Amino acid sequence: MTTRLNGRLRLGVNIDHVATVRNARGGPVPDPLRAARLAEAAGADGITAHLREDRRHITDSDIDALMECLTLPLNLEMAATEEMRAIALRHKPHAVCVVPEKREERTTEGGLDILREEARLRDFIAPLAEAGCRVSMFIAADRAQIEAAHRIGAPVIEIHTGGYCDAEVAGDALARDAELARIVEMAAFAKELGLEVHAGHGLTYESVGPVAAIPELAELNIGHFLIGEAIFVGLEAAIRRMRAAMDAARALAARPD
Numbered sequence: 001m002t003t004r005l006n007g008r009l010r011l012g013v014n015i016d017h018v019a020t021v022r023n024a025r026g027g028p029v030p031d032p033l034r035a036a037r038l039a040e041a042a043g044a045d046g047i048t049a050h051l052r053e054d055r056r057h058i059t060d061s062d063i064d065a066l067m068e069c070l071t072l073p074l075n076l077e078m079a080a081t082e083e084m085r086a087i088a089l090r091h092k093p094h095a096v097c098v099v100p101e102k103r104e105e106r107t108t109e110g111g112l113d114i115l116r117e118e119a120r121l122r123d124f125i126a127p128l129a130e131a132g133c134r135v136s137m138f139i140a141a142d143r144a145q146i147e148a149a150h151r152i153g154a155p156v157i158e159i160h161t162g163g164y165c166d167a168e169v170a171g172d173a174l175a176r177d178a179e180l181a182r183i184v185e186m187a188a189f190a191k192e193l194g195l196e197v198h199a200g201h202g203l204t205y206e207s208v209g210p211v212a213a214i215p216e217l218a219e220l221n222i223g224h225f226l227i228g229e230a231i232f233v234g235l236e237a238a239i240r241r242m243r244a245a246m247d248a249a250r251a252l253a254a255r256p257d
């Protein structure tokens with residue numbers, strides 16, 4: 001997912017939690033590949049899948065199937081480990097998003113600390129970039145982390161929107177607005193450095209608008225909420241509504257006052 005098709009904000013649909021439901025019973029259904037195909041029909045621009053070290057949702061065979069059958073670009077989320085890099089180099093997905101990973105966490109908490117391991121991460125991503133993968137670093141909206149991502153040669157960052165979304169859900173308008181202001185400022189800063197800027201984590205119909213309106217963003221990656229909504233309205237309808245909310249926010253932001 002490298003470009004902004006028709007200038008519009010791209011939507012990457014994360015299908016991890018289709019696999020979570022499947023794995024609850026250990027059988028073949030629901031099938032993440034079927035979800036990916038439906039996502040494409042509903043207007044997704046790409047599919048995102050996180051192959052975790054513990055394989056709690058997406059598995060190696062899901063990645064095999066997605067790479068073999070998917071027509072949309074795959075964004076493979078993974079920790080910066082040798083095992084994951086070998087898998088990515090074998091498949092050469094369109095994009096690789098490097099994320100922090102702790103076994104005990106329920107979901108990806110916070111962004112990468114690139115400053116703490118800058119040299120290692122530079123060496124880690126170099127072969128992925130050479131193999132043609134668009135490498136993205138999942139980080140907080142933090143100036144020093146953005147500068148570090150730029151220094152190590154990552155062409156893309158994904159800004160963690162979890163803090164903003166948590167504040168929105170908690171009804172803490174002050175914290176929500178502060179988090180949003182930071183994302184707005186740091187998206188502009190990253191774009192100025194020449195980085196492509198993505199965002200994601202925790203986004204819902206309610207929280208997506210102000211993020212989608214940030215003109216520097218090229219892509220949002222959204223998963224858990226969409227898969228949850230799919231229980232009630234179906235996956236295609238949930239994705240279409242999210243797509244419409246993103247487009248409406250963009251159109252409104254682009255209108256002259």
Ligand code: PXP
Pocket residue numbers: 014016050077097099107108138158199200201202203221222223224225
């Ligand atoms: N972007 C990244 C880098 C993530 O790790 C995740 C969660 O796997 C998402 C986006 C999607 O977050 P959510 O499932 O909360 O929409």
